[in-house]
Amino acid sequence: MNDDLSGLSPVRPTDYPRVVEVWEASVRATHGFVSEADIQVFKPMLRDGLPYVEHLLCQRDHTGQVVGFIGVVGNKVEMLFIHPDWRGRGIGGRLLSHAVSQFDATLVDVNEQNTQALGFYLRQGFEVIGRSDLDSTNKPYPLLHMRLSQPRNRK
Numbered sequence: 447m448n449d450d451l452s453g454l455s456p457v458r459p460t461d462y463p464r465v466v467e468v469w470e471a472s473v474r475a476t477h478g479f480v481s482e483a484d485i486q487v488f489k490p491m492l493r494d495g496l497p498y499v500e501h502l503l504c505q506r507d508h509t510g511q512v513v514g515f516i517g518v519v520g521n522k523v524e525m526l527f528i529h530p531d532w533r534g535r536g537i538g539g540r541l542l543s544h545a546v547s548q549f550d551a552t553l554v555d556v557n558e559q560n561t562q563a564l565g566f567y568l569r570q571g572f573e574v575i576g577r578s579d580l581d582s583t584n585k586p587y588p589l590l591h592m593r594l595s596q597p598r599n600r601k
Contacts, residue, residue, distance in 0.1 A: 454544055457502040457515055464512045465504070466493050468529045475530035479559040484585060491583075492525075499524065501549050505537045516541040523554040526563075542570055546594065557581070558588040567592050 457465055469492055473480060480488075496502065499517040505528075507513050514528035514537040523545055528537050545551035554572060556563045576591035 454503050454505055454540065457496070457504045457512065459497065461504065461512050462493060462496050465496060465502075465515055468512055468515060469525070469527045471529050471531075472527040475533075476560055476562055477557065479557070480587065488583075501545070503541060503544065505532075505541060507532075513537065514541060516545050518545050518549045518551045521550045521552050523551050526554075538566060539570065552594040554592050555582075555589045556592060558590050564590065571595055 466489060470485065470489060473485060473488075496517075499519060501518040502515065504512045504515040513532040515525070516523060517525040523542065526538060526541060542551075554567060555578075556567055558564070558577070571594055572592040573595040574590050575593045578589045578591065579586070581587040581589055
């Protein structure tokens with residue numbers, strides 16, 4: 447693990463504003479297909495929903511600030527976002543590996559237009575098992591439904 451990162455830890459309610467910041471920065475960096483109006487709609491939905499996520503874990507930097515997070519409900523990854531300044535350091539893989547091993551997270555939905563996320567999940571051993579034309583809020587952001595085909599030895 448990088449010296450500038452601490453271990454994985456639970457997200458605390460005091461972390462929620464930072465989690466929303468990480469989410470927004472990540473969405474702006476990777477979800478160019480999402481409109482500004484929709485970002486403003488989704489932002490309070492995320493903020494208000496955080497207390498209800500069954501398993502909400504984060505990666506912190508050496509100062510304790512959240513730089514990435516994952517949310518799991520049941521056996522489904524509902525959210526995985528890394529701040530753009532911290533991408534490419536293995537944080538997403540660590541968070542996902544933990545979710546798979548500790549929470550049996552074997553399902554995820556990915557925006558079809560988010561080719562980076564799709565590639566990430568495919569490399570992690572997930573496969574596409576279905577597609578929806580609309581996202582969970584009935585907006586026209588097609589989703590690919592994915593399932594872990596076989597666990598991989600992740601680092």
